Amino acid sequence: MIRARVIGAGACLPSNIVTNDELAKTVDTSDEWIQGRTGIKQRHIALPGEKTSDLALGAARAALTDAGIDAGELDMIICATTTPDESFPAVATIVQSRLGMHQGAAFDVQAVCSGFVYGLSVADSLIRTGAARTILLIGAETMSRLLDWNDRTTCVLFGDGAGAVVLQAHTGVGTNADQGILNTRLFSDGRLHDMLYTDGGVSSTQSIGKLKMQGKEVFKHAVTNLSAAIQASADASNIPLSEIDWFVPHQANQRILDGTAKKLGIDPARVVSTVALHGNTSAASVPLALVTAVQDGRIKRGDLVLLEAMGGGFTWGAALLRW
Numbered sequence: 338m339i340r341a342r343v344i345g346a347g348a349c350l351p352s353n354i355v356t357n358d359e360l361a362k363t364v365d366t367s368d369e370w371i372q373g374r375t376g377i378k379q380r381h382i383a384l385p386g387e388k389t390s391d392l393a394l395g396a397a398r399a400a401l402t403d404a405g406i407d408a409g410e411l412d413m414i415i416c417a418t419t420t421p422d423e424s425f426p427a428v429a430t431i432v433q434s435r436l437g438m439h440q441g442a443a444f445d446v447q448a449v450c451s452g453f454v455y456g457l458s459v460a461d462s463l464i465r466t467g468a469a470r471t472i473l474l475i476g477a478e479t480m481s482r483l484l485d486w487n488d489r490t491t492c493v494l495f496g497d498g499a500g501a502v503v504l505q506a507h508t509g510v511g512t513n514a515d516q517g518i519l520n521t522r523l524f525s526d527g528r529l530h531d532m533l534y535t536d537g538g539v540s541s542t543q544s545i546g547k548l549k550m551q552g553k554e555v556f557k558h559a560v561t562n563l564s565a566a567i568q569a570s571a572d573a574s575n576i577p578l579s580e581i582d583w584f585v586p587h588q589a590n591q592r593i594l595d596g597t598a599k600k601l602g603i604d605p606a607r608v609v610s611t612v613a614l615h616g617n618t619s620a621a622s623v624p625l626a627l628v629t630a631v632q633d634g635r636i637k638r639g640d641l642v643l644l645e646a647m648g649g650g651f652t653w654g655a656a657l658l659r660w
């Protein structure tokens with residue numbers, strides 16, 4: 338049985354760090370409020386001229402180096418993003434060109450904060466069906482460009498960054514002992530559009546608009562939906578939650594991470610949290626947290642890892658893999 342195995346991972350963050358205290362100089366907020374309500378201490382914000390493709394390329398190069406392969410060995414690049422450099426073409430094609438990759442295909446996936454999990458599902462399907470052998474999957478965002486800096490209820494929450502993994506076909510025996518993606522579970526409910534959206538876009542206003550969010554409502558749905566997605570993914574492989582080594586959630590709010598873990602009886606020590614350092618980086622948040630836990634030695638080869646995310650749409654989902 339063919340499995341999509343992660344053979345390398347890497348990240349890229351803008352060098353510019355903005356702390357809560359720095360933000361409080363221009364926004365009516367405080368470090369105490371932001372940390373108390375979200376756990377966020379700082380975020381990386383792209384400098385003027387620094388684009389999503391720059392961050393995506395940095396993460397891509399780091400992941401390829403970690404995998405020990407070069408771009409000539411890739412069959413596809415998939416980039417999950419909501420903040421492309423241009424309305425078209427896809428960020429993935431810009432990365433393709435800048436990596437000097439002239440073969441295969443490159444395209445973007447748009448599922449907002451769930452983008453990386455959606456991209457993982459697409460890449461897994463393409464690899465398992467034999468359509469591709471090696472895929473570079475990137476989550477990259479410059480969410481700072483979509484924020485209304487006069488809206489303190491949203492602008493303090495988000496940050497910029499990128500993370501990437503290289504997935505490669507690997508022959509397993511078809512049991513949960515196999516390395517690679519064991520299952521992915523995707524969900525969406527378009528009726529919840531108005532809770533998280535941008536008030537503009539190409540065909541409506543011919544501008545990008547600004548991010549709008551009903552925070553309290555999103556929070557409630559997040560804990561419910563993420564818990565259900567985690568359980569669905571664990572059940573799909575018949576693996577009890579207690580046997581999963583690491584949970585790598587979308588990093589929107591520490592209280593969502595804690596609430597979801599509590600609801601499912603998961604030990605918080607097994608939940609990777611980078612929300613304090615990165616804030617919510619949308620599609621980049623799961624791979625950034627993943628790379629952090631791999632590089633600091635928490636996630637080791639053979640570990641069972643569950644990734645989960647929720648975002649605008651609403652979209653949500655989870656993926657279970659053996660590292």
Ligand code: UT7
Nearest residue numbers: 366367370374450489490493552553555556559589590648
């Ligand atoms: O990635 C997609 C998923 N996104 C999320 O998961 C976000 C989910 N939502 C949340 O994380 C939380 O709802 C927030 C962090 C956005 C807000 O936390 P909350 O505990 O729901 O606060 P609230 O919206 O009920 O606001 C409480 C108070 C309000 O003041 P009053 O009406 O009680 O006087 C707000 O005006 O806090 C005020 N407030 C702020 N004060 C200082 C809102 N934002 C700020 C701020 N600084 N930045």
